[in-house]
Amino acid sequence: MSTHDDRFSRRDPEALLRDVEATERAKRRGQLKIFLGYASRVGKSFRLFDEGRRRHERGEDVVIAAVQPDAAPEILQIIRELEVIGCQDLGGIPVIDVPALLSRRPQVCLIDGLAYDNPPGSRHGKRYEDVEELLQAGISVMTSINLEYIDDQQDFVRELLGRTKAQTVPHDFINRADEVVVVDAPPEADSAIRAHQLSQLRQRALLLTADVVDQQLESYLRLNGIQSSWGTQERILVCMTPRANAATMLASGRRNADRFHGELFAVYVTQENLTPEDQMALDRNVTLARAQHARIDVLEGRDPVGVILDYARLHGVTQIFVGHNLRRGWRARISGTPLDRLVRDAEGMDVRVFPH
Amino acid sequence: LTVAAEASRRGRLKVFLGYAAGVGKTFQMLSEAQELKHQGVDVVVGYFEPHGRRDTIALCDSLETIPRKVVEYRDSRLEEMDTEAILHRRPQVAVVDEFPHSNVPGSPRPKRWEDVHILLEAGIDVLTTMNVQHLESLNDQIWQSTGVRVRETVPDWVVKQADEVVMVDLTPRALLNRLERGVVYPPDRARAALQNFFKESTLVALRELAMRQTAYVAESRQADKDAPYPAPATAAGLYGHERLLLVVGPAPSSAALIRRGRRVADYLRADCLAVYVAGTADLRELTLAERENLDRQLNFARGLQIETRILKGSDVAETVVNFARLNGVTHIFVTRQGGSVNRSWFGHPLMQQIVNLARDMQVTIVADRSIRRATS
Numbered sequence A: 001m002s003t004h005d006d007r008f009s010r011r012d013p014e015a016l017l018r019d020v021e022a023t024e025r026a027k028r029r030g031q032l033k034i035f036l037g038y039a040s041r042v043g044k045s046f047r048l049f050d051e052g053r054r055r056h057e058r059g060e061d062v063v064i065a066a067v068q069p070d071a072a073p074e075i076l077q078i079i080r081e082l083e084v085i086g087c088q089d090l091g092g093i094p095v096i097d098v099p100a101l102l103s104r105r106p107q108v109c110l111i112d113g114l115a116y117d118n119p120p121g122s123r124h125g126k127r128y129e130d131v132e133e134l135l136q137a138g139i140s141v142m143t144s145i146n147l148e149y150i151d152d153q154q155d156f157v158r159e160l161l162g163r164t165k166a167q168t169v170p171h172d173f174i175n176r177a178d179e180v181v182v183v184d185a186p187p188e189a190d191s192a193i194r195a196h197q198l199s200q201l202r203q204r205a206l207l208l209t210a211d212v213v214d215q216q217l218e219s220y221l222r223l224n225g226i227q228s229s230w231g232t233q234e235r236i237l238v239c240m241t242p243r244a245n246a247a248t249m250l251a252s253g254r255r256n257a258d259r260f261h262g263e264l265f266a267v268y269v270t271q272e273n274l275t276p277e278d279q280m281a282l283d284r285n286v287t288l289a290r291a292q293h294a295r296i297d298v299l300e301g302r303d304p305v306g307v308i309l310d311y312a313r314l315h316g317v318t319q320i321f322v323g324h325n326l327r328r329g330w331r332a333r334i335s336g337t338p339l340d341r342l343v344r345d346a347e348g349m350d351v352r353v354f355p356h
Numbered sequence B: 001l002t003v004a005a006e007a008s009r010r011g012r013l014k015v016f017l018g019y020a021a022g023v024g025k026t027f028q029m030l031s032e033a034q035e036l037k038h039q040g041v042d043v044v045v046g047y048f049e050p051h052g053r054r055d056t057i058a059l060c061d062s063l064e065t066i067p068r069k070v071v072e073y074r075d076s077r078l079e080e081m082d083t084e085a086i087l088h089r090r091p092q093v094a095v096v097d098e099f100p101h102s103n104v105p106g107s108p109r110p111k112r113w114e115d116v117h118i119l120l121e122a123g124i125d126v127l128t129t130m131n132v133q134h135l136e137s138l139n140d141q142i143w144q145s146t147g148v149r150v151r152e153t154v155p156d157w158v159v160k161q162a163d164e165v166v167m168v169d170l171t172p173r174a175l176l177n178r179l180e181r182g183v184v185y186p187p188d189r190a191r192a193a194l195q196n197f198f199k200e201s202t203l204v205a206l207r208e209l210a211m212r213q214t215a216y217v218a219e220s221r222q223a224d225k226d227a228p229y230p231a232p233a234t235a236a237g238l239y240g241h242e243r244l245l246l247v248v249g250p251a252p253s254s255a256a257l258i259r260r261g262r263r264v265a266d267y268l269r270a271d272c273l274a275v276y277v278a279g280t281a282d283l284r285e286l287t288l289a290e291r292e293n294l295d296r297q298l299n300f301a302r303g304l305q306i307e308t309r310i311l312k313g314s315d316v317a318e319t320v321v322n323f324a325r326l327n328g329v330t331h332i333f334v335t336r337q338g339g340s341v342n343r344s345w346f347g348h349p350l351m352q353q354i355v356n357l358a359r360d361m362q363v364t365i366v367a368d369r370s371i372r373r374a375t376s
Helices: A013-028 A044-057 A073-081 A098-104 A127-136 A151-161 A171-175 A192-223 A246-259 A276-291 A304-314 A338-345 B002-008 B025-038 B054-060 B083-089 B112-121 B136-146 B156-160 B172-180 B187-195 B200-226 B253-268 B288-303 B316-326 B350-357
Strands: A032-037 A062-066 A088-090 A093-095 A108-111 A140-146 A179-183 A235-239 A263-269 A295-299 A319-324 A350-355 B013-018 B043-047 B069-073 B076-080 B093-096 B125-131 B164-167 B243-247 B271-278 B307-312 B331-335 B362-366
Touching: A013 A192, A032 A044, A032 A192, A044 A062, A044 A073, A044 A108, A044 A140, A044 A179, A062 A098, A098 A127, A108 A127, A127 A140, A151 A171, A151 A192, A171 A192, A179 A192, A192 B200, A235 A246, A235 A304, A246 A263, A246 A276, A246 A319, A246 A350, A246 B253, A263 A276, A263 A304, A276 A295, A295 A304, A304 A338, A319 A338, A338 A350, A338 B350, B013 B025, B013 B200, B025 B043, B025 B054, B025 B093, B025 B125, B043 B083, B083 B112, B093 B112, B112 B125, B136 B200, B136 B253, B156 B200, B156 B253, B164 B200, B172 B187, B172 B200, B243 B253, B243 B316, B253 B271, B253 B288, B253 B331, B253 B362, B271 B288, B271 B316, B288 B307, B307 B316, B316 B331, B316 B350, B331 B350, B350 B362
Parallel strands: A032 A140, A032 A179, A062 A108, A108 A140, A235 A263, A235 A319, A263 A295, A319 A350, B013 B125, B013 B164, B043 B093, B093 B125, B243 B271, B243 B331, B271 B307, B331 B362
Antiparallel strands: A088 A093, A350 B362, B069 B076
């Protein structure tokens, strides 16, 4: 997944502060709910309008602000039942009527299709920016998007389908939604190639939503001061030392992380009095870790095992990979060694030992 | 010839996967059944659990329902799915709610998923529902985080073999609203539910697991289709092919080792074996209770499609590592305690001896997920 980079400092104090601020802001802001699908015609629009109708029936003030062309009959039926503040047509491009919505001030506004560019001279260049303004004004928005229209998915989409979308929405905008619903349906394909493509898109949509949910979970745990990790996502930590067979450990770590759609971390604890050879080996390992797209951190502390375990707990690690030197033969005692302590204290985490 | 082909066709299994009661699994399943009926498909309801939810019950009204079978058990009359009656009726599609259900003791088959397999073998397509927390390999994780030990589990391979797994998604906030409005449970049960599974953090975590699981099944199915004939994995130590060896024993921690090993093997698409090293041919070093526990663990492993062996040897670590080498094992999985009973004769726990001997393999010491850490 391409979401490795932006999720690193999740459990840091700064992140906690951000969460608290976000919670404060959320009290004044409208709520954003996104229905995410992996292709067209999986039922996003219906889910969106169906929820709008049910909210309307329960007494919420719901207004439709954008519909897609060629709406299905069951959707047209809902549209007839609800109030519509339609888009303005600017040279053939539908643009949300933000001023009309701001003066009407509904509780909830339904916008089918988030990935639209507005024509030059509009209030905002992008429809999601219109949505942002509505949210800031305290109006909740429910909207829909197809995975193909998310900005950082374009490389994946190009590779898979040979084409990309010109009008995209930033992934970060999806991440910041209060709720994301994945609209899943088994792919109906007319060819093996199409089946393959749809399956890939579907997996991606599910995993992308799972990542959004994972961030919400971390944020919830942080806000409520809960230390434990659920281990919903596999996170692998490779402990590098100058002597460890880092190439094997990192390659295996990458492979495992990929198979689990998890994250890979690599750390080393600074040591004094390293020989030049050891320093070179360590530098080489860091280069290898970078090549495997691991998140790399240098840790400091007099107690390497304790430092590594603190780091692992902080980042919700589920598997620790360590090297173990066997040159002293099978009689070598493990008891009392760093490995022994690591195994004993790595509560809730698997420890994988790589001989070297 | 057509008749023969028809008869040998296995039914298709479709699972509506959710993460809690009330997310809409049964509703979506019945909507699909209605749709199929509309298209002229012969659909029956094999088992349906109404839970007093009006919208869902309404969907069932116009569908033919096979009456349940009444079973007497310890002075009570319980109702189960009547598998034989469904077989006799021979519909094209049967709707079977609550896939992980355990049947009343004494039923022909202990688990409903086994009944479903009978229907599939008879060529009947099945639509069914389950929540992700009923997956066997997640059992320890769920216990550790919620304190709830889910008893009705489904082996992962059963779900993985499904032709389709569809995620039925509803946000936890929407679900909690439904619970408060009394849509999911009557008020007293709703209050109890809020104390257990319906904590927001639990719902969020389960939802994430359900999404990852659905993606995983889709990925495995696609991998099978993209490469229908994987290279035979018989050659020992074949590069790129991994083979896991789980060292088990009578201790309860072995169950967690087996679940975790199975899960890792599945994701790595690796083979998985489990061994116990016996000091004597007749296991006389174990007490009767230990022997029973060992049997239970080995049966449990076999139920998860893990091949099991009892090896004989006086030195456990040496026996394990030699077996591993001969069988092309790439990873050995042990518990912290070693899975054995008082067998650390050399003063080192088994885990340490294995690490020292298995120079050509990786050794994973599996976390003891049977211990509950203090959480919310």
